[in-house]
Amino acid sequence: MSTEKPLILVVDDEPDIRHLIRDILEDEAYRVTVASNGEEAREAFINHQPQLILLDIWMPDIDGISLLKEFKQQNSQISVIMMSGHGTIETAVEATRFGACDFIEKPLSMAKLLRGVEMALENRAKQVAQQMEQAVDPVGKSAKMVQLREQVEKIAGHDMPILLFGEGGTGKHCFAHYLHQMGNYANGKFIEFSPESFPLDSEKLVSLAQQNCVYINDIALLSDEAQTLLRHMLESGRLQQTQLICATQQSLEKAIQRGDFLEGLYYQLNTITLMLPPLREHVEDIPELVHFFVDQQTAQSGMPYRRFTVAAQNRLRNYNWPGNVTELKNVIQRMLLLGDEDDIDVEDIEAALQADPEPAADDIEGINLDLPLREAREQFERIYLLQKLQETNGNVGKAAKLAGMERTHLYRKLRSLGIDTKQL
Structure with missing residues (x-):
């Protein structure tokens, strides 16, 4: 395993500040590259792929907030700390809204800067660990899960777009990672776009997608502009060397009827569809899922090991699970964290599953x-x-x-x- 320190990109038009930050970070054994303006920052971002960016807000060719939006569109996981000597609360709020993880005022406190860098990198490491957690093979031996895995093995090697449909919490992220793992671009990156982070520049999209897996979550929520661009890219064949996986929990046919989704894009995407069943349709997998999540949480999060009794597991099997596998995982986490006994029994499950009634719409x-x-x-x-x-x-x-x-x-x-x- 590599012990190489993360690469940090420092973007500031003031040479003294830029070089001071670089020297201090290099003294802490970080790898550093610098840029004096927006154009240099764009080139460094593409060529060096930093893990963290220290970004000044006020520069001669482009403001830092605009650059922040660009960088987050190209890589939603990138960590960015904003710096400014003339910032306001409104500026800090705007930077946070567009994905900055911290905002540091000038003149810089080097102690505060280093703390911010450490926290940003720690949070990024946690995000990477969560992504790796999502990349595990789907759990379950039920007929539905066996059939799904067989379907994945058949379709993963094709270059046609794959559409994942299922209720929230059914495991669309997990199956997207599984498809990537089984596909032609398993050695490439898994790049995830949300409706907010989808890049609206065709060249950037192509450069990011080539030889990689692109996963678009909640595709029904893409903006009209993003839908038009994606349809054009698919029709023109510019995403041929890409594994494209899209996910939705909404009916795209109904979205078309409402005028919310382009019919032409739907026909481009609706070539291979995987239907992910809700947990209530394969409850026989719940005991295996319980064991998996208990082992995962005790190993990764340091939670105390607790055993779910047969009665407790049976109660879990007889619950409706509107939030599906994600809800089950959350319940297990809560039980491990809050439980006092070595065993978790049916009474503990009953208490965890009870929820306050929803208020009426006009109440x-x-x-x-x-x-x-x-x-x-x-x-x-x-x-x-x-x-x-x-x-x-x-x-x-x-x-x-x-x-x-x-x-x-x-x-x-x-x-x-x-x-x-x-x-x-």
């Missing part, structure tokens, strides 16, 4: 005013948006207009609040 009195503001606001948003969806018979596009929101923003908000429009 404004359902808001608990004793909650902190953020949680109370989430309750209000849930009630408000459920009401708008009821008024529009579940039409998200019309609900977005009533709420004064962009459609993609509303989709993300509904997802964050756990509102499934298919259940309405």
Whole structure:
């Protein structure tokens, strides 16, 4: 295993600051490359692929916030610390909104800078570990899981786009990594794009995608511009040397009917489709999943080992699991963390599965005013948006207009609040 220190890109138009930061970081054994303007920063980003960027906001050719957005579009996992001698709270908030992990004011405190660098790299290492965790083979010996793995083995070597469809928490990330592992570009990178991070520059997209696996999560939420670009790239054959995997938990046919998704893009993507079953349809895999998550959490997170009794596992098998495998994993984590005994029994499971009833869509009195503001606001948003969806018979596009929101923003908000429009 390599013990080489991470590479850090320092972007600042002031030579004294740029060289001072480089010298200090090199004294700490980090590898450092520098850039004096936006153009040099772009070249260094592509050629050197740094793990962390220290980015000045005010530069002569381009501002740091614009560069931050560019870098995050090309690599959503890159860590960026912003620096500024004339920053404001609004600037710091904007930088954070676009993905900066820290904001440091000038004149620089070198102690604070080094702490920020260490924390950013530690967080990045955790993200990498989580990605590796997602890359494990799908767990389960049920007929549905065996059939899915057989399908993956048959299709992974083809260059046609692959569409993963399933409810939230069914394991789309896991199967995307499994497809990459079994595919023609297993030695290449696994590059994940969200609707927010999808690059809108065709040349950048091609350079990132070549000989790699590109995974687009929640493809139904791509902007109109991103959909148009992706359709053009597929029609022109510019993504031929790429394994393209897209995932959705929404019906793309219904999205087309609502005018939210391009029909031409759908036909480009709908060549190979894998349907991931909800956990309630293969509950016989739950004991194996329990053992897997217990071993994983005790090994990776240092949680104490606790045994789930047969009665506890049987209760888990008889739960509906609206959040699917992800919900099961979260319950197991909570049990390992909060349990006091060596064994976790059925009574512990019952307590963990109990949840407060959802407030009705028009029940404004359902808001608990004793909650902190953020949680109370989430309750209000849930009630408000459920009401708008009821008024529009579940039409998200019309609900977005009533709420004064962009459609993609509303989709993300509904997802964050756990509102499934298919259940309405």
